[in-house]
Amino acid sequence: MTHDPDAALLGRSPGLGEEHFVHDGLITKHPVRAIALAALRPMPGQVLWDLGTGAGSVAIEWCRTDPSCRAIGVERRSDRAANARANARELTLPGQFEVIEADLTDLTDLAGRMFHLPAPDAIFIGGGATRDLAEHCREALPTGGRFVIHGVTIEAETLLTGLHAEWGGELTRIGIENADLIGRLHGWKPARTVVAWSWTK
Incomplete structure (x- = not known):
């Protein structure tokens, strides 16, 4: 881990x-993360909600684009929330990234929390999305x-x-393969295909 x-x-x-x-191990891999950030289009002074932040x-990548960017992460598992806070300490400025522990499936709880959060300029859901x-x-x-959802x-x-059919936006399938060993030689090992939907209100 790098302190930066x-x-x-x-x-x-x-x-x-x-x-x-x-x-x-459950982390948005770096090529997919770069694609997500391109769709989220962070701008100075803006706020991201990262729901199911892991x-x-x-x-963190949103916050690093500009010192005035802020993010709120929501994560139901305390161990992953602890990881997110540790990453925030090492990779973002103080106060840029706040992590809240809440269950996204409990919409009554979530709706109450949303009311008290800074209004978002963009929202990302990397897993666990529901209608x-x-x-x-x-x-x-x-x-x-901007609203971006990824799923596998x-x-x-x-x-x-x-x-996509109802609201429009852009729907993309992302397939990535990385070089891997096959005995003494190399071949391509595919990662799970990611379906990405992005939409602007």
């Missing part, structure tokens, strides 16, 4: 390698707000194709 809160060492461009984060990698959650996020965004399951793909 002001982005002086690793720079501000998205796509930091996973080795710079504390995580349990290790906080997307929120009800998407509706809440749509209402929370201002005109011009059949259920997530069904949800995102439905949102």
Whole structure:
């Protein structure tokens, strides 16, 4: 893990390698993260909600684009929330990234918390999206707000194709293959295909 809160060492461009984060293996991989940030389009002074933040990698990359950017991460698992906070200490400035422990499936709890959060300019969901959650996020965004959801399951793909059909936006499938050993030689090992939906209000 690298200590670089002001982005002086690793720079501000998205796509930091996973080795710079504390995580349990479930982390948005760096090429997919770079694609997510391109769709989220962070701008100085803006706020991101990263719902289901996990290790906080997307929120952290958002914050690193400009010192005035802020992010709120919501994570139901306390161990992952702890990882996100540790990553925030090492890779963002103090006060840039706040992590809240809450269950995204409890919309009553989440709606109450949303009321007290800084209004978002963009929202990212990297896993666990539901139709009800998407509706809440749509209402929370201002005109011009960006909404990006990624998923790797059949259920997530069904949800995102439905949102695309109803709300529009852009729907993309992302397939990435990395070189890997096959005995003494090399071959391509595919990662799970990611379905990405992005929409601007």
